[in-house]
Every structure is written in structure tokens, then in C-alpha cells.
Amino acid sequence: MMFKKLLVSLVALSAFVSFSQDWDPSIYKQGEQYPGYVIDNKGNKIEGYIKYTNRSSIQSIVYLYKEKDNRKTKTRYKAKDLKEYKMADKMYHCIAYSGGLSKKAIRGNLLVEDGCISYYKWYNGSDIPARRNPGENYEAYMNRIYPPVTVYRNTNTNVIKTNDSFILGFAKRMSAFVKDDAELAAKVKGKEKGYRMLSIMKIMEEYNTNCKK
Secondary structure (H helix, E strand, C coil), X not given: CHHHHHHHHHHHHHHHCCCCCCCCCCCCCCCCEEEEEEEECCCCEXXXXXXXXXXCHHHCEEEEECCCCCHHHEEEEEHHHEEEEEEXXXXXXXXXXXXXXXXXXXXXXXXXXXXXXXXXEEECCCCCCCCCCCCCCHXXXXXXXXXXXXXXXXXXXXXXXXXXXXXXXXXXXXXXXXXXXXXXHHHHHCCCCCCCHHHHHHHHHHHHHHHCC
């Protein structure tokens, strides 16, 4: 029974903390190149055109062309060798999250909202055959092929979490995540009304507001 309740809460939380990203297929086409840049670990910014492979693989490998469609100007970058990169309006920060398989692997995570706690989208790969179901819209299809995960990064402490990180022992884990805001952490740890698991966005937004003061 307890497991079922936690599972229901997780589903509800995942739905509540969902962010939409505009991957309009009329704009973003696999194999096409889009204006962008990379910033390497030394802080060098290299501008050019980035090839869109797919939502998953672009998180690991970035192909930058100094001249569009000119293969002779192509450079292959690993995400671990970059600080950030941008393809058209898609900004990626290279952080220590790679789908939960490793806590050290650096990958590009798609920035949704920048702040003291920044929000990202990570797209897992899938072994599901690339076949669209009858009546399935494009975004539902792509989310099935590349299941998205919401990622949170506390930029003050560089701690990275996902929704399922908070499911068991929410008060303890969330209060630790926002511990540098002592007043907020106390509200969460004390399980005050409005500071529990399904109020995760309220908590993070309050943290972001406070850190700007």
C-alpha cells in the first residue's frame, strides 16, 4: 500500500513539475545544422553551426561546423570537454547528470530556466522501435522514444537532483538541498503546510526568490 501511494505521488509530481520545450518538427530536423556555439573548458567560445542529431545523442556529442554544410570545417566535441553549448534557441549546460547511471559523467542538459536552482531537461534514449502509433501526436511520440527527466541543479552548492531523489524522506532530502537558505530549510524539515512533496516547485521558486535578495 505504501509503495502504491509513493508511486501515485511520483506520477503526480512528475506531471506537476513538467516543462514543455518547443521541438517543432518544422524547425528542428535531424541532420540539419543550426547557428550556435560551444564554450570549452578553457573558456574559449567557438561559433559556427551545430548539427542536430537527436534529443539524446546531442547531450553527449556535439558536431560543430565553422562553415555550414562544409564537412572539412567539422569538429567533434565531447560534452565532458565543454562548459556549455547552444544550438539555435537550445542552451545546454554541461553538468554531472547523465540519466542517473553515473554521478560523475558530464553531459549536456537542456536548460529550461536559469536561476540559483536551475531547471533542465534530460532525454533518455530508448530501445523502442521508431514507429509512431496511430493517432499519436508528434510530441507524445518523441517523449516515448526519448523519455524526458526534469533535473534540478543548485548552482550555489552544485548539487543535482531529480524528482525521484525526493520521494523517500522528502523533508530530510529537500531541506538538505536548500540548506543554505536556513529559514526555508526549516519550513521543509518541519513539514509545514505548503512545504511538502507536491509543493516542490513552490519551494524551489521561494529559494530562487530569496537568493536574489
